[in-house]
Amino acid sequence: MYVTATQSADDIPSTTPSRPNIIRNRTVTIKPGKHLFLEGDPADRIYEVASGVLRLTRIMEDGRRQVIAFGYPGDTVGFPSDGMYHTDCDALVPTTLVVHRRSDLETACGDAALHQRLLIAALREISAMQDHFMMLGRKSSIEKLASFLQVLANRVGEHLGDYNQVTLPMTRADIADFLGLTTETVSRTFTQLRKSGIIAIDHVNTVIILKPIALRSIAEGDDT
Amino acid sequence: MYVTATQSADDIPSTTPSRPNIIRNRTVTIKPGKHLFLEGDPADRIYEVASGVLRLTRIMEDGRRQVIAFGYPGDTVGFPSDGMYHTDCDALVPTTLVVHRRSDLETACGDAALHQRLLIAALREISAMQDHFMMLGRKSSIEKLASFLQVLANRVGEHLGDYNQVTLPMTRADIADFLGLTTETVSRTFTQLRKSGIIAIDHVNTVIILKPIALRSIAEGDDT
DNA sequence: CGACGCGTTGATATGGCTCAAGAGTGGTGG
DNA sequence: CCACCACTCTTGAGCCATATCAACGCGTCG
Numbered sequence: 001m002y003v004t005a006t007q008s009a010d011d012i013p014s015t016t017p018s019r020p021n022i023i024r025n026r027t028v029t030i031k032p033g034k035h036l037f038l039e040g041d042p043a044d045r046i047y048e049v050a051s052g053v054l055r056l057t058r059i060m061e062d063g064r065r066q067v068i069a070f071g072y073p074g075d076t077v078g079f080p081s082d083g084m085y086h087t088d089c090d091a092l093v094p095t096t097l098v099v100h101r102r103s104d105l106e107t108a109c110g111d112a113a114l115h116q117r118l119l120i121a122a123l124r125e126i127s128a129m130q131d132h133f134m135m136l137g138r139k140s141s142i143e144k145l146a147s148f149l150q151v152l153a154n155r156v157g158e159h160l161g162d163y164n165q166v167t168l169p170m171t172r173a174d175i176a177d178f179l180g181l182t183t184e185t186v187s188r189t190f191t192q193l194r195k196s197g198i199i200a201i202d203h204v205n206t207v208i209i210l211k212p213i214a215l216r217s218i219a220e221g222d223d224t
Numbered sequence: 225m226y227v228t229a230t231q232s233a234d235d236i237p238s239t240t241p242s243r244p245n246i247i248r249n250r251t252v253t254i255k256p257g258k259h260l261f262l263e264g265d266p267a268d269r270i271y272e273v274a275s276g277v278l279r280l281t282r283i284m285e286d287g288r289r290q291v292i293a294f295g296y297p298g299d300t301v302g303f304p305s306d307g308m309y310h311t312d313c314d315a316l317v318p319t320t321l322v323v324h325r326r327s328d329l330e331t332a333c334g335d336a337a338l339h340q341r342l343l344i345a346a347l348r349e350i351s352a353m354q355d356h357f358m359m360l361g362r363k364s365s366i367e368k369l370a371s372f373l374q375v376l377a378n379r380v381g382e383h384l385g386d387y388n389q390v391t392l393p394m395t396r397a398d399i400a401d402f403l404g405l406t407t408e409t410v411s412r413t414f415t416q417l418r419k420s421g422i423i424a425i426d427h428v429n430t431v432i433i434l435k436p437i438a439l440r441s442i443a444e445g446d447d448t
Numbered sequence: 449c450g451a452c453g454c455g456t457t458g459a460t461a462t463g464g465c466t467c468a469a470g471a472g473t474g475g476t477g478g
Numbered sequence: 479c480c481a482c483c484a485c486t487c488t489t490g491a492g493c494c495a496t497a498t499c500a501a502c503g504c505g506t507c508g
Contacts (some may be wrong), residue, residue, distance in 0.1 A: 058354060058357070058358050060358065060362065060444075060445055061444065061445065061446065062445055062446075064358075064362045064445070065362070066357050066358045066361045066362050068354050068357055079347050079350050079351075080347060081347045081348050081350065081351035082351075086351045086354050086355075087354060105343070106340070106343065106344075107340075108332025108333075108336065108339060109332075112332065115332060116330070116331075119329070119330065119343065119346075120330075122343075122346050122347065122350065123303050123304060123305045123346065124305050125350055126303050126305065126346065126349055126350060126353070127303075127305035127306075127310045129350070129353045129354075129357075130282060130292050130310050130311060130353075131310075132357065133282070133290050133292055133353075133356065133357075133360065134282050134284065134288075134290045136357065136360035136361045136404065137290045137360045137401075137403075137404030138284065138288045138289070138290050138401075138404060140463080140464095141463075141464065171485095171486070171487090172486075172487065172488095173486085177361070177362075179361075180360065180361030180362065181464075181465090182464075182465060182466085183486085183487075183488095184464085184465075184466085184487095184488080184489085185463090185464055185465075186487095187486095187487060187488055187489080188464090188488080188489080190487095190488090191488075191489085203473090204472085204473085204486080204487065220284075220285065221284055221285065221286055221288070222285065222286075364495080364496095365495075365496070395453095395454070395455090396454075396455065396456095397454085405496075405497090406496075406497060406498080407454085407455075407456095408455095408456080408457085408496090408497075408498080408499095409495090409496060409497075410455095411455060411456055411457080412456080412457080412496095414455095414456090415456075415457085428454080428455065
């Protein structure tokens with residue numbers, strides 16, 4: 001019962017608050033490169049990622065970009081403030097989303113369990129962002145990249161024999177803008193991790209973690 | 225009816241969810257240097273700053289510190305995730321707080337208006353953190369400091385004739401750890417803004433904004 | 449008065465940026 | 479199937495913004 005392909009979220013018909021879940025929990029899919037919403041758009045919907053990967057970005061007038069987050073399955077995006085979105089959001093790969101209405105989060109009078117789930121997601125978001133602050137403000141480039149791989153490995157790593165394999169759907173530029181670095185530095189740092197035997201790089205976007213403990217100790221800064 | 229001085233928030237008696245607001249909206253004050261909570265503490269309370277200034281910090285094992293936020297009147301702190309706090313929180317000046325129970329946020333079955341207010345605060349927090357990301361990841365030291373002063377001036381600036389005066393209750397080290405810089409760089413950047421006539425510095429912790437437009441254009445990066 | 453914490457300033461070091469060139473990769477059309 | 483093009487990734491060389499190390503002034507407090 002998916003709404004296929006390029007249908008925009010805005011095409012979803014509104015339903016009255018009292019309607020049952022079967023209508024409210026609509027699903028949409030979006031294609032790579034397509035925007036789910038833009039900064040400043042009125043925020044009527046909240047999205048849970050069911051499959052795929054989203055990219056949340058902020059852009060300054062002069063073009064400097066910050067990737068705020070990558071949205072993986074289980075993540076919720078589109079929390080509104082002042083009734084609008086505060087980031088751009090697009091898809092890195094074909095992505096399936098469960099659509100909720102903003103009122104599902106903001107008013108408790110509908111589905112209480114859903115309301116609770118969205119709220120918990122917002123609180124988890126705050127916590128995750130606090131981690132990210134430490135990363136952006138106080139970590140070296142190698143610590144940043146190690147932390148990044150560490151988190152991805154835990155969340156979406158696939159076991160490959162003894163090792164953990166991570167597929168990166170984003171470009172080096174995306175990683176750079178997420179970590180507050182340049183693409184060149186990200187590339188060099190990948191090389192550094194590879195040459196020290198901590199990771200192996202299959203195709204550019206496939207990383208195998210050979211020494212998870214070493215990776216973790218770099219990420220935490222126990223190392224130097 | 226304030227709970228004075230050093231009484232910890234944990235001393236507040238629990239009330240059943242159905243009890244009226246008069247008990248639930250308790251107020252506490254904490255003194256400078258005293259901790260309201262620490263990272264990892266079980267999070268049973270959420271606090272609204274009524275007066276004063278709080279400091280929210282994260283510390284790495286090797287001592288590196290990131291100031292996550294300063295909590296000014298109107299701000300809400302202590303959003304829990306996994307049932308615990310994820311930052312340390314202490315006071316920079318004597319601070320008065322309205323105490324809410326975690327369940328006031330997490331369950332909608334009590335005071336609906338309060339629930340709503342805490343929820344909005346959480347969403348505003350997410351939005352504010354997104355701004356901060358851009359600052360940490362992509363701005364130069366002078367842009368960071370200009371943004372910081374800009375935000376403070378808007379929120380807590382006092383009009384002083386034609387100018388806007390901001391009192392800084394935090395040290396240079398706090399500002400540095402908030403902006404992802406060192407105290408030396410913060411100090412030098414203050415000097416730079418002062419020498420260019422954009423701000424004046426009265427006592428160390430009192431800044432007068434002489435050229436708000438110039439400050440803003442630096443903060444936004446319209447400048448270079 | 450002395451000691452300590454904080455802020456400023458100077459000198460030097462360096463991590464990550466910038467600029468530049470080339471190598472890999474994927475898509476497209478002939 | 480191959481040639482070409484566009485785009486991404488990698489690597490190198492040099493530079494610059496910010497960190498680091500160090501000295502000193504100033505105010506506060508015991």
